[in-house]
Amino acid sequence: MSIKLFTNELSAVYDDSLRQMLISDFEIIQDAINEMLDNQLIIKRQQSDIKETQTTIESKIRVQDENMHELVNILTKYDVPIQIVNGKVVETEEGE
Known part of the structure; x- marks a missing residue:
């Protein structure tokens, strides 16, 4: 996206x-505005990429947690002394 200012349309009434x-000055301002607009587009794309990556990571963490709970449930059925405490799998003493 860019903006084109009318820099060469100034009346010749003013001295040269x-x-x-x-x-x-107008050309400098125009270049600065266009650079800001380009940077804004880049930032929006990067934000979109970050959100997509965050969503992917959160999904993988959810699946990992579900798998960990399922594994602990399976092992518990076979009397393996194991449980999840504070989000960590720990070995328990017999009878706990």
Whole structure:
């Protein structure tokens, strides 16, 4: 996305040096605005990529937690002294 300012449309009523200074200033402003707009697009794309990565990671963590709970449930059925405490799988003493 870019913006084109009318830099060469200034009336010749002004003296030529002032006209040239204003044209130069407008061109500098135009370049700065266009750079900001380009950076804004890049930032939006990066934010989208970060959100997508975050969603993927959260999904993988959920699946991992579900698998861990299922594994602990299976092992418990076979009298393996194991349980989840504070999100960690720990071995328990017999009879706990």
